[in-house]
Amino acid sequence: MTEKLLINTSYLVVAVLFILGLRAMSSPVTARRGIGWAGIGMVLATLVTFLWPGMRNYALMCLALALGGGLAWWSGASVKMTEMPQMVALYNGMGGGAAAAIAAIELGRGLAHDAVSTALAALGAVIGTVSFSGSLVAFAKLQGIIRRTFRLPGQNAVNAVLALLTLLAGTGMASAEHASTAKIVTFFALAAVLGAIVTLPVGGADMPVVISLFNAFTGLAVGFEGYVLNNPALIIAGIVVGAAGTLLTQLMARAMNRKLIHILFKPITGEARAGAGVTGTMKEVAALDAASMLRYARKVIIVPGYGMAVGQAQHKVMEMFELLEEAGVEVKFAIHPVAGRMPGHMNVLLAEAGVPYDKIFDIEEINEEFDQTDVALVIGANDVVNPAARTDKSSPIYGMPILNADRAHLVIVIKRGQGAGYSGIENALFYAENTRMLYGSAQQVVSEVIKHIKAMAG
Amino acid sequence: MEVFAALYIFLLAAFTGYEVIARVPVILHTPLMSGSNFVHGVVLVGAMVALGEARTPFEQAVGFVAVLLGAANAVGGYVVTERMLAMFQSKSQSAQRKTQSRKG
Numbered sequence: 001m002t003e004k005l006l007i008n009t010s011y012l013v014v015a016v017l018f019i020l021g022l023r024a025m026s027s028p029v030t031a032r033r034g035i036g037w038a039g040i041g042m043v044l045a046t047l048v049t050f051l052w053p054g055m056r057n058y059a060l061m062c063l064a065l066a067l068g069g070g071l072a073w074w075s076g077a078s079v080k081m082t083e084m085p086q087m088v089a090l091y092n093g094m095g096g097g098a099a100a101a102i103a104a105i106e107l108g109r110g111l112a113h114d115a116v117s118t119a120l121a122a123l124g125a126v127i128g129t130v131s132f133s134g135s136l137v138a139f140a141k142l143q144g145i146i147r148r149t150f151r152l153p154g155q156n157a158v159n160a161v162l163a164l165l166t167l168l169a170g171t172g173m174a175s176a177e178h179a180s181t182a183k184i185v186t187f188f189a190l191a192a193v194l195g196a197i198v199t200l201p202v203g204g205a206d207m208p209v210v211i212s213l214f215n216a217f218t219g220l221a222v223g224f225e226g227y228v229l230n231n232p233a234l235i236i237a238g239i240v241v242g243a244a245g246t247l248l249t250q251l252m253a254r255a256m257n258r259k260l261i262h263i264l265f266k267p268i269t270g271e272a273r274a275g276a277g278v279t280g281t282m283k284e285v286a287a288l289d290a291a292s293m294l295r296y297a298r299k300v301i302i303v304p305g306y307g308m309a310v311g312q313a314q315h316k317v318m319e320m321f322e323l324l325e326e327a328g329v330e331v332k333f334a335i336h337p338v339a340g341r342m343p344g345h346m347n348v349l350l351a352e353a354g355v356p357y358d359k360i361f362d363i364e365e366i367n368e369e370f371d372q373t374d375v376a377l378v379i380g381a382n383d384v385v386n387p388a389a390r391t392d393k394s395s396p397i398y399g400m401p402i403l404n405a406d407r408a409h410l411v412i413v414i415k416r417g418q419g420a421g422y423s424g425i426e427n428a429l430f431y432a433e434n435t436r437m438l439y440g441s442a443q444q445v446v447s448e449v450i451k452h453i454k455a456m457a458g
Numbered sequence: 459m460e461v462f463a464a465l466y467i468f469l470l471a472a473f474t475g476y477e478v479i480a481r482v483p484v485i486l487h488t489p490l491m492s493g494s495n496f497v498h499g500v501v502l503v504g505a506m507v508a509l510g511e512a513r514t515p516f517e518q519a520v521g522f523v524a525v526l527l528g529a530a531n532a533v534g535g536y537v538v539t540e541r542m543l544a545m546f547q548s549k550s551q552s553a554q555r556k557t558q559s560r561k562g
Contacts, residue, residue, distance in 0.1 A: 055506075098528035
């Protein structure tokens with residue numbers, strides 16, 4: 001009896017720690033504390049659950065904990081920062097899978113549950129499985145394991161049919177007195193296929209929003225299974241994350257000026273190279289000339305993008321920033337909400353390199369300043385500075401707010417090669433009269449520029 | 459659990475989750491997504507109980523997988539969130555690091 005009391009009291013404390021932890025994570029000042037509190041909550045919840053009365057299979061339990069935990073620790077600690085988005089997808093998928101697995105066990109027990117429990121178990125199973133397979137596909141795409149975007153003809157119809165079948169299978173399974181293994185397997189298989197099929201057409205640029213959606217799904221699934229298991233910690237944590245994740249998904253979609261419905265059912269694929277033919281030629285410039293343009297400018301705005309992340313150039317960029325400031329140039333950084341692979345991606349990289357907070361501006365703060373800027377230095381960014389988004393109605397990125405880099409007196413673009421960007425769209429900026437291209441990997445190019453700037457000292 | 463008690467909990471938890479995110483700066487969108495991903499890793503605890511009460515080999519196997527996946531969610535989610543948030547140092551801390559690296 002006292003174990004139950006201890007467990008329930010502890011779960012109460014855990015819920016508080018999770019909520020306070022999440023709230024702390026919503027402000028930069030307290031964010032680091034937040035994950036700490038949530039972490040303590042998780043440890044407490046795990047330890048106290050060992051005391052749950054009437055359990056067996058402890059050896060298996062410890063083995064699974066060690067295996068899952070160990071592999072996750074190793075992978076999480078060793079991946080590069082640029083791979084973080086897909087790792088979030090991966091771990092989220094596993095959470096969904098865990099919820100689905102719990103549902104499988106509970107549903108297998110059949111009539112032991114009342115109608116509400118069964119319904120929620122089945123619902124949690126579907127949502128968890130869809131999140132599982134969908135997240136794995138998201139991981140594979142961002143990791144580069146799947147390269148092409150698949151879009152079946154009549155994709156939306158296929159999705160609808162599949163969803164309907166899954167629903168039917170679920171109802172059939174839930175209403176049976178004792179669901180046969182075949183029914184359960186069919187149900188889970190259909191849900192898994194649904195999750196994968198829905199995610200396959202989604203383009204890389206939209207993927208973070210979809211990952212956020214699956215994060216919310218897994219939260220919901222966990223909440224529902226928590227009801228089935230009569231576990232308050234799961235219910236609260238799951239629903240809080242489900243709601244928070246839903247709002248976060250909407251915020252992310254809004255930052256991209258794309259409706260969530262469009263992302264899922266009208267995704268931008270690589271083939272959407274529409275847009276009025278871009279005229280003009282791309283003009284190259286040498287690092288030496290670029291260096292002097294920067295060194296003798298009064299004001300420079302740097303626009304970082306995924307290319308800077310991939311080239312791990314943020315430290316070199318910081319070095320160049322300091323050199324230019326010492327030479328009397330006013331330098332600011334402009335971060336577009338979806339620059340990089342995820343919101344906040346660029347901020348994290350620049351912070352890592354030591355760039356001061358007060359030099360980093362978001363799109364509302366800095367967009368008016370480009371008119372008075374001598375040089376806009378675009379480092380590995382593409383779609384976020386494509387003027388087609390303003391004017392070209394046929395462009396897939398039409399309507400997305402962009403940084404006004406093209407309004408600077410001079411634009412220098414550092415780019416790995418001549419390929420099209422993430423969305424596969426030609427960038428009108430590159431062909432503009434006042435734009436010069438500087439080809440090469442970000443780190444190499446910025447190093448060269450630094451060398452030349454130093455040579456101009458004095 | 460009684461259905462209406464559960465509904466009240468669902469309702470309040472949903473409002474809480476919404477409010478926690480309501481005033482988040484864009485810079486924290488990704489770390490928060492990672493942090494909330496970590497929190498739902500508490501499914502691990504449910505999986506432990508499911509495995510703990512498993513009787514048949516099927517239940518044991520599925521339960522084992524559930525704990526494995528749950529542990530991966532919890533541990534992995536913690537590690538990546540911590541790494542992302544490690545970037546959010548205060549200015550004084552990053553200034554300290556700079557002077558240290560200049561000396562070295």
